[in-house]
Amino acid sequence: NAGVTQTPKFRVLKTGQSMTLLCAQDMNHEYMYWYRQDPGMGLRLIHYSVGEGTTAKGEVPDGYNVSRLKKQNFLLGLESAAPSQTSVYFCAVSTGKTANSPLHFGNGTRLTVT
Amino acid sequence: GEDVEQSLFLSVREGDSSVINCTYTDSSSTYLYWYKQEPGAGLQLLTYIFSNMDMKQDQRLTVLLNKKDKHLSLRIADTQTGDSAIYFCAEIPSGGYNKLIFGAGTRLAVHP
Numbered sequence: 001n002a003g004v005t006q007t008p009k010f011r012v013l014k015t016g017q018s019m020t021l022l023c024a025q026d027m028n029h030e031y032m033y034w035y036r037q038d039p040g041m042g043l044r045l046i047h048y049s050v051g052e053g054t055t056a057k058g059e060v061p062d063g064y065n066v067s068r069l070k071k072q073n074f075l076l077g078l079e080s081a082a083p084s085q086t087s088v089y090f091c092a093v094s095t096g097k098t099a100n101s102p103l104h105f106g107n108g109t110r111l112t113v114t
Numbered sequence: 115g116e117d118v119e120q121s122l123f124l125s126v127r128e129g130d131s132s133v134i135n136c137t138y139t140d141s142s143s144t145y146l147y148w149y150k151q152e153p154g155a156g157l158q159l160l161t162y163i164f165s166n167m168d169m170k171q172d173q174r175l176t177v178l179l180n181k182k183d184k185h186l187s188l189r190i191a192d193t194q195t196g197d198s199a200i201y202f203c204a205e206i207p208s209g210g211y212n213k214l215i216f217g218a219g220t221r222l223a224v225h226p
Contacts (some may be wrong), residue, residue, distance in 0.1 A: 004156070022176055031212055040122065042202060042216040043157070058213065089158055094212050101212055102147075106154030 023091030136203030
């Protein structure tokens with residue numbers, strides 16, 4: 001998945017701790033997304049951004065915050081982690097120029113909250 | 115509401131055809147997609163179909179769309195062990211910004 005880099009790849013948190021997941025792209029695309037993947041539930045959209053300085057809520061935004069201060073970076077923050085946030089988090093980017101613009105995904109961040 | 119449904123598992127023998135089915139609810143969806151996820155990796159776009167098409171073929175992949183029944187299928191001919199993965203159906207409902215709604219994914223297992 002060249003072009004979309006997620007860090008870290010793995011993380012274990014204790015309940016109540018905070019952390020930030022970083023998504024970096026080198027494709028100069030406008031649209032960026034954060035999804036979470038849970039068994040049997042597919043991918044659900046947390047937040048997304050259609051350009052630098054803009055963010056919007058997706059399907060499951062509660063407990064997360066995001067920022068897009070620079071076009072190439074989209075940060076996902078957990079202020080007070082909960083076990084329900086144990087998941088695999090995927091970042092995706094798209095040109096967004098046409099409705100069939102494909103999403104390019106990172107390799108994911110596996111987060112465990114104990 | 116927006117919902118995409120898929121069966122969770124499919125097991126086929128190597129060399130046979132695989133058919134993965136999907137139903138969606140948003141009749142205004144313009145494009146419908148199939149993504150593939152291999153273990154430990156993100157999703158990769160396999161193919162997509164525009165809503166005014168009934169069928170799209172791309173090498174071993176055939177996508178069939180029945181817009182009346184809101185049913186989408188992906189057929190993989192001559193399935194190989196390298197096709198073992200999770201396959202996600204996805205749609206972009208009305209509202210824009212390319213916000214894909216994914217199904218839960220179908221895990222395809224290919225055995226000798």
